[in-house]
Amino acid sequence: MESSESIDISSIEFTLEDTYEHLKDIKKERELEIQQLMNIIKNNEIRTLDSNITPEEIRYKRAKYVQSLDKYVKLEQPRDLPIVNTADFYTSVLKDLEDEVTTSEELNEAADEEIKELESDINYLENQIVTFKQMKEATLSTEDNETTNYKAEMIVIKRLFNEVKNDLEIVVDTLFPANHGFQELLCVLTRALSKGGDDLYIDVTPDTLDFINFLEEADIIQFHPHDKTKIKLMNM
Structure with missing residues (x-):
């Protein structure tokens, strides 16, 4: 800073000894302040940013912090500050500004990264919703087709059952004019079908042999694999 604002060396009244003593006093004060701050930090609750915090909340907290800091600085009595209109003063101010800019850039980068992550999560959820809708439509379409x-x-x-039933009645009436026994045999076989195991089978009796032979040839009944005196209805 080579101008009329440059400091005049001859105007300095402090001697080196005075400066040394003054610096020792400042050192003691700073050590005391550091100790007080350490005590405060030890008793201070540590908090981190919540993972769900939004960029708006970060900006709000930052603004609130700056306001509190500004208020504190205004209340603090100036001391040990660089002498105004000196190279040290301008260097200190410039460094503080550069540090503040760096901090702001880091906060902005962190906020941008968080925004990118949120946008990625939103895109993923939107794609999931579209996929679920497509699956739902496909399922409903399949159900409609199956129904x-x-x-x-x-x-x-x-229709086929009724046709077969009618044809069977005609055949039975033709082969067995007095078909009461035939109908009774079918009733017994049908009741046995609701049971399980060997109870599905009924005994073969001499008076039903003609009916049984007819039903076997028509693939309506089958004999027990180990006992030819028992029959049951075929599995349809």
């Missing part, structure tokens, strides 16, 4: 196919198949099966 439609099932109804159509049931109509065909019922």
